[in-house]
Amino acid sequence: MTLRFAYNTNGTANHRIEDAIRLIKDAGYDGVALTLDIHHLDPFAENWVIEADRIASILNRLELGSVIETGARFLLDPTAKHEPTLVTADAAGRARRVGFLKRAIEIGKILNSEAVSFWAGVPKPGVDHDEARVWLAEGLREVADFAAEKGVVAALEPEPGMLIETLDDFAGLDVPGLSLALDTGHCLVTQERDPAAAVHEFVSRLGTVAIEDMKRGEHIHLPFGEGDMDVPAVLDALDAVNFTKLVCVELSRDSHRADVMVGQALDYLRTCRRPGPGLPSPETALRETAIPGLPQP
Numbered sequence: 001m002t003l004r005f006a007y008n009t010n011g012t013a014n015h016r017i018e019d020a021i022r023l024i025k026d027a028g029y030d031g032v033a034l035t036l037d038i039h040h041l042d043p044f045a046e047n048w049v050i051e052a053d054r055i056a057s058i059l060n061r062l063e064l065g066s067v068i069e070t071g072a073r074f075l076l077d078p079t080a081k082h083e084p085t086l087v088t089a090d091a092a093g094r095a096r097r098v099g100f101l102k103r104a105i106e107i108g109k110i111l112n113s114e115a116v117s118f119w120a121g122v123p124k125p126g127v128d129h130d131e132a133r134v135w136l137a138e139g140l141r142e143v144a145d146f147a148a149e150k151g152v153v154a155a156l157e158p159e160p161g162m163l164i165e166t167l168d169d170f171a172g173l174d175v176p177g178l179s180l181a182l183d184t185g186h187c188l189v190t191q192e193r194d195p196a197a198a199v200h201e202f203v204s205r206l207g208t209v210a211i212e213d214m215k216r217g218e219h220i221h222l223p224f225g226e227g228d229m230d231v232p233a234v235l236d237a238l239d240a241v242n243f244t245k246l247v248c249v250e251l252s253r254d255s256h257r258a259d260v261m262v263g264q265a266l267d268y269l270r271t272c273r274r275p276g277p278g279l280p281s282p283e284t285a286l287r288e289t290a291i292p293g294l295p296q297p
Helices: 017-027 048-061 091-111 129-150 167-171 184-190 195-201 231-240 255-272 282-289
Strands: 004-008 031-035 065-069 116-118 154-156 179-183 206-211 213-215 218-222 246-249
Touching (some): 017 031, 031 246, 048 091, 065 246, 091 116, 091 129, 129 154, 154 206, 167 179, 195 231
Parallel strands (some): 004 031, 004 246, 065 116, 154 179
């Protein structure tokens, strides 16, 4: 089976959305993980439907699939990163987050996206975590029900430091219709599971999968070859479970060199998928895909 790869537009933040999509297409990807943001299909713009239709037309013309991501930093509140969330104490704030996620689902419907990915949020100091879990469950059920009505996959991403941080936290939720957005790098951060083992364990609930390199215990998205991720093992696991959806590369800290990193990341992944019994080590693959002039570890 041939795995399908996408690149996340949060790693092309200095490009216009149509230029970012073209860059991703020209590199050879099968899709785009589109992070809705003020400059990339702003979901709160008056013309959001027109813009969504325009982006859908571009994706269709270029034969690219898509996943919708919702992790923009200051989209909802220009004064507070990632706020409000599903676990914000203010009920109006939580409602604003739910409304945003519903809008993302509507955009996902227009784009025929494979999934809409989102996370729980971080409870502020002084917020009772048991109460926050009640707020979270209410929001998740509302979002999941809306997604089911629209025929869109709603996928929750466990995120280091958030109320839903680990795969065990996700497994403990009772929300019918909610899928998992698995960022394999996060398994290294929390050190809860081997990333490849997580693919096998949660295969029946996978809504979307992200991949990048990370170091154990450090939540920093790194280019392939600079962390501890066993990329070939993760790709083998996705092959073994017949994962047919997009595998999304997320290098959110590398927009300043997206012209280089978009192509280099896919070259690395393709090197890891060479046929034969001996897959290259990450170090070998990095050397073989290195671009002259780009510093290497």
